[in-house]
Amino acid sequence: MIAQLKEEELFACILRNIDIGISVIDENGLFVYYNETMEKIEGIKAEEVIGKHVLEIHTNLNESSSTLLNCLRTGKRINNRIKVQVNKHGEVIYLVTTNVPIIKEDKIIGAIEYVKNENSFGELYDYLDKKHKNHKKEVKEIKDKDIIKGYTFEDFLTIEKELIILINKIKDMALYDYNVFISGETGTGKEIIAQSIHNRSQRKNKPFIAQNCAAIPENLLESIFFGTDKGSFTGAVDKMGLFEQAKGGTLLLDELNSLPIYLQAKLLRVLQEGYIRRIGGTEDILVDVRVIATINEKPELLIKGNRLREDLFYRLGPIYINIPPLRERKADIDYLTKVFIKRESKSIKVKEPILSKKVKQYFRDYSWVGNVRELKNVVKYIILNSACSEVVDIDYLPYYMKNNLIDKKIHDLNLEDLDYQDKVIEFEKVIINDALKTTKGNVSEASKLLGIKRQTLQYKIKKWQIE
Incomplete structure (x- = not known):
């Protein structure tokens, strides 16, 4: 049988x-x-x-x-x-x-x-x-995997095939003691990559010093970078600069393009000669530091706009890395949303919410200007804002995302064959519809949201047969 x-x-x-x-x-x-x-x-x-x-x-x-x-x-x-x-x-x-x-x-x-x-x-x-x-x-x-001091490559989450290939290449390159130049929009994970490179290199047991170049007052730039010798100016003390603090380790210069051109020239000299001199000092100090620099704009535009020295850009190679923005990583949007929902729900001990199909699709279409960092914060907002709801709809998104949705609807309207007055009416219909949806059909609340009288809103609803 x-x-x-x-x-x-x-x-x-x-x-x-x-x-x-x-x-x-x-x-x-x-x-x-x-x-x-x-x-x-x-x-x-x-x-x-x-x-x-x-x-x-x-x-x-x-x-x-x-x-x-x-x-x-x-x-x-x-x-x-x-x-x-x-x-x-x-x-x-x-x-x-x-x-x-x-x-x-x-x-x-x-x-x-x-x-x-x-x-x-x-x-x-x-x-x-x-x-x-x-x-x-x-x-x-x-x-407790999330509670880690210092990033490693395991903290860079992605299921995008091309990005996984890139990360594996970076892992190999991290072993070679060259300077690194990372470009990518704000929130894409440049610091995670930078610290992961350090933690995988031979310098991992030495200092990792990170400095946001945009956060330094211009009058303190040189002293913070190169240090000071006592007596060089009133109130000056013996103080190490960033290069000395990072001795033997890695110095991360975040938002390098924020540095004035004159300081970029001095930085270039340090990279070329391998020595620094404190402000007011007379001795040359040997620099043994791996420099990782990041920018949040395209390097070619910065060079063209005279905001980044071309010779410094090449000196900060030979490892050049570009991290794509989240909007170009559609698979990662779904994946990271699930990961962040699971983590944040567990963190504050609440039930994991379920995103509606409409929200999932909106997430895929949204521009994510703040990239992964913005997505993480949006997930936190949703979890706090939907504590008593099992399914998360558009209403539970942050206000600026809902406004963006209205703008998109207006942008997508086909108004080519309409005269001025009809275009205005179509605009109003979209705005009123969304206000009513936000207030769950409450006309009084919708009128407050729109900043018009309740009677005016009722008249428009009736006239244009808005449900």
Whole structure:
């Protein structure tokens, strides 16, 4: 009878009943298979997993620490890796995993993970308990992963394929003791990258000094950078500058383009000659510092506008890094939103809110001028503002985002064939509709919000048949 079963039916029966957890991801890191045993081991249903990225499901992992993604990237098999992790129910579980790449015509098209937990190994739990006496500490590190002094590459969260490739390149470049130049908009994570480079370099046990160049009063710029000698001017004392403070380590110059051109010239000289001299001093002091500089605008525009010296730009190489803005990382918008909601809800001990489809779509279309930093703050606002609501709609967004939505609706109106008066009416309809939506249909509150009389608003609602 069994011989009559089709091969697919036979394998389906085996996969359903085998006591090994099996999951499969495609070339983009998305789950395409997740068997029943894996559901039991990790406490997650297959429907919650299929179609999702590995890092969306396992938010405590990143591209480096996930063996499944490492297998996918390298095409190398990973055998019997022992892992300690916390499942969805907050339980500590011990796992042994094997990862196998799926290769077709010399191309990696996916990866398989085989998982067994301690209940499948008999005495393995006791063995692990004896061998890993510090397992409680490891578990605590997993649970408290967010509480880290100093950033590492694991803190830069992304599931964008191109950005993951870039981060892996930066990890390799960090080992070489060259200066680094990072460009990217405010809030994209430039300081995370800078500190991660330091923590991965040979200078990691030396100082990491970060200075926002825009925050220094112009009359103190030179003394802060190069230090002072006692007696050089009234009230002067012997004081180390930034370069001396960072001796042997890394100096991060954030928003370098805020420095006046004359000081950029002096900075260039330090990088060329390797020495500084304190203000009022007579001795040259050897500088042993790796400099990482960041800017929040495009370097070519800064150079053209005479706000960044071209020779300084080249001297601060040869490692040049550009971090793309969040609006160009659509997959990361969904992923980071989920991560931040989970973290912030856990932090203040509230139930995780669910974003409506409309809010999710608006997040994908929104410009995110403040990038990841803005998204994180918006998530905090939503959680505080929707404490008693299970589903978050547009009404729960910060006021400036709702105003932006109105502006977008007005911008998207097709007004080409309308005369002036009809254009004004269409504008008003959009504004009134949104005011009524914000106040949940309360005309009195909507009139206050719009700054017009209640009777005037009622007249317009009736005249233009606004629901």
